[in-house]
Amino acid sequence: MSGYPEKVSRLAFDDTGFWLAADGAPDVTVWDFSGKGPAGTAPRSLRCHETITALTWRPGPAGHLASGGHDGTIALWHATAGRPQSLLRPARELDGDGTAVAALAWAGPHLLIAAWRDGRVRAYSVPSRTAL
Numbered sequence: 001m002s003g004y005p006e007k008v009s010r011l012a013f014d015d016t017g018f019w020l021a022a023d024g025a026p027d028v029t030v031w032d033f034s035g036k037g038p039a040g041t042a043p044r045s046l047r048c049h050e051t052i053t054a055l056t057w058r059p060g061p062a063g064h065l066a067s068g069g070h071d072g073t074i075a076l077w078h079a080t081a082g083r084p085q086s087l088l089r090p091a092r093e094l095d096g097d098g099t100a101v102a103a104l105a106w107a108g109p110h111l112l113i114a115a116w117r118d119g120r121v122r123a124y125s126v127p128s129r130t131a132l
Contacts, residue, residue: 007024010022010023010052014080015057019033020033022055026049027045027087028046028052028055029043029044029046030044030046030065031043041084042085044082045085046067048067048069048075048093049071052069053069054114055068057079064132066106068102068104071096072099073093074094075090094114099116099118101117110127111124
């Protein structure tokens, strides 16, 4: 797990402990730690933000990840879909007014809380685990 073009400053494991999301590049990289772990494998890449500012996995085993960017967008992902080396696109995007996302947190499986660097905080009701 090397070769990041930028310093890694955000890491998040999902509830199963099998999936690790990391920044350190314009893409979020998602590593599979199941089986023998990620050694010798390629990650999935999630592309939406020019600069990633927040990461959080949805509670439960569905493989849903929320990411926030410097541009203010929040992306919702089926982050464990596809094959290694896949470049995934967001299942859904929220907001994007130019103010950087400061933090993301789930309050249970259906409520995503977002905070922006200008002090705004908003709660989003997100559909069931099988849909975003």
